[in-house]
Amino acid sequence: MKNDTQHLDFLISQYVDGCLEGTSKKSVEQKMLADPGARALYVEHRETQDLLDDWGNRIPLIHWDEFDQKLAARLEHEVVGGERASIFRRWIRPMAAAAALFVAATLGYAWHALSHTPGETPERSVARASTERPHAVVEYPEAAGGNHPSHAGVVVEEAGAQLGTVAGGRALHTTIDRPADEEAAQSLRENVAYGLQNVADKSNLANTLPSAVAVGELTTRPASDDKSNDAAFPQ
Amino acid sequence: MSQRLPTDSQAQAAQEQAALASQELGLVLAAKAGDRVAFGKLAQQYQRQCAAVALRLLGNTHDAAELVQDALVKAYKNLDQLQQSDRFGSWLMRIVTNLALSLEQPAADSDEGEDLRATIASGILDAPEKPLTSAELGSAIQRAIDGLPEKQRLALVMFAIEKMPQKDVAEILSCSVEAVKWHVFMARKQLRKSLGTYM
Numbered sequence: 001m002k003n004d005t006q007h008l009d010f011l012i013s014q015y016v017d018g019c020l021e022g023t024s025k026k027s028v029e030q031k032m033l034a035d036p037g038a039r040a041l042y043v044e045h046r047e048t049q050d051l052l053d054d055w056g057n058r059i060p061l062i063h064w065d066e067f068d069q070k071l072a073a074r075l076e077h078e079v080v081g082g083e084r085a086s087i088f089r090r091w092i093r094p095m096a097a098a099a100a101l102f103v104a105a106t107l108g109y110a111w112h113a114l115s116h117t118p119g120e121t122p123e124r125s126v127a128r129a130s131t132e133r134p135h136a137v138v139e140y141p142e143a144a145g146g147n148h149p150s151h152a153g154v155v156v157e158e159a160g161a162q163l164g165t166v167a168g169g170r171a172l173h174t175t176i177d178r179p180a181d182e183e184a185a186q187s188l189r190e191n192v193a194y195g196l197q198n199v200a201d202k203s204n205l206a207n208t209l210p211s212a213v214a215v216g217e218l219t220t221r222p223a224s225d226d227k228s229n230d231a232a233f234p235q
Numbered sequence: 236m237s238q239r240l241p242t243d244s245q246a247q248a249a250q251e252q253a254a255l256a257s258q259e260l261g262l263v264l265a266a267k268a269g270d271r272v273a274f275g276k277l278a279q280q281y282q283r284q285c286a287a288v289a290l291r292l293l294g295n296t297h298d299a300a301e302l303v304q305d306a307l308v309k310a311y312k313n314l315d316q317l318q319q320s321d322r323f324g325s326w327l328m329r330i331v332t333n334l335a336l337s338l339e340q341p342a343a344d345s346d347e348g349e350d351l352r353a354t355i356a357s358g359i360l361d362a363p364e365k366p367l368t369s370a371e372l373g374s375a376i377q378r379a380i381d382g383l384p385e386k387q388r389l390a391l392v393m394f395a396i397e398k399m400p401q402k403d404v405a406e407i408l409s410c411s412v413e414a415v416k417w418h419v420f421m422a423r424k425q426l427r428k429s430l431g432t433y434m
Contacts (some may be wrong), residue, residue, distance in 0.1 A: 009420070010416075010417070010420050013419065013420040017394075017395070017416070017419065019401070019416065045423060047434050048430070048434070051376065051430070051433075051434060052391070052396050052423075053396075055376045055396070056287075056291070056396035058290075059287070060283075060286045060290045060300070061296055062286055062296060062300045067303075068278075070304060071282075071304055071307055071308070072271075072275065075274070075307075075308060075311055076271075
């Protein structure tokens with residue numbers, strides 16, 4: 001009996017919601033016509049729903065123009081910002097590597113400038129690759145400034161692993177030694193070349209030479225004098 | 236002849252609905268490809284309904300507007316996760332309701348929330364000594380709705396108040412249409428019990 005009443009109650013609820021059609025709808029209407037209890041159930045649902053409809057007619061007082069502008073700004077800031085961040089992450093490592101190599105090249109040149117004895121005749125020579133291990137030899141005529149035998153150079157490391165060595169043997173050449181791979185060697189070459197070519201005031205390099213620098217995961221440190229390196233720099 | 240008019244009218248309505256759905260699908264696909272203008276049009280299409288539902292769930296306009304903003308940004312960021320591109324509206328509304336429920340979770344878990352539920356369940360809300368103002372009645376309804384079980388509340392708000400199609404509500408609630416009808420039925424019964432003294 002209780003189940004029957006609850007079922008009728010449920011049907012009347014659907015009737016109020018307009019969810020009944022055809023025979024189901026007619027059946028409920030006939031029941032309400034004949035049964036005061038069914039009519040009472042209908043009134044309960046109808047009153048409650050009317051209350052909800054009245055309450056639901058409150059429209060949120062939102063300034064939609066401002067809302068749209070704010071949303072556009074947020075999408076621009078958060079989504080485009082995210083894309084920018086993604087691009088930044090994608091390019092930061094190579095850019096950091098380039099920056100580090102530029103610094104390394106600067107260091108190499110500056111170190112050479114420090115050890116240069118004024119008055120000596122500049123000479124141009126190009127280091128030749130050692131037969132003992134691979135070398136990339138780069139010539140920088142615009143960096144000419146002396147011929148003094150230089151230091152062992154600068155070691156470029158990435159995450160603690162040696163990527164290569166930038167060594168200034170003479171003013172006119174820089175040898176990149178022990179590249180981790182050919183791609184790294186090429187990158188090193190290009191960036192060292194860029195670095196040396198873009199040093200505007202080479203005479204000041206000595207004054208700004210730090211003992212080591214770090215950019216991103218790349219670090220540089222002065223290499224200790226190494227006879228095997230010197231072999232690459234014929235005097 | 237008398238049978239024919241409604242049929243034509245229904246066919247025309249179906250055609251219009253199909254055209255709108257097709258237009259919306261185009262916007263969703265464009266938005267998925269990164270077109271923010273297309274997404275803006277989608278947002279404008281749904282934001283009012285989202286705000287209305289959020290308002291019924293949160294109880295104040297400012298929070299509702301903020302929530303809809305968050306939901307739209309979240310939707311745009313996660314458009315690639317929308318597998319059925321023709322179900323954008325339901326998907327967005329699910330984000331709105333999930334955010335609303337997550338926002339109110341601490342209160343619902345608190346003793347105060349339990350007390351309110353118990354008060355409403357027992358139907359012992361204080362009877363008004365004078366006629367209620369609209370704001371007072373609104374507040375009483377809001378509290379009564381807040382005290383409903385989650386699915387009953389969502390079904391009531393989306394179907395019985397915001398008049399969303401039962402099919403869409405079922406999709407948002409991940410249940411059957413029959414279950415939506417049942418949730419609405421139970422919710423209305425409970426509201427009647429809770430608000431009986433106001434009616």
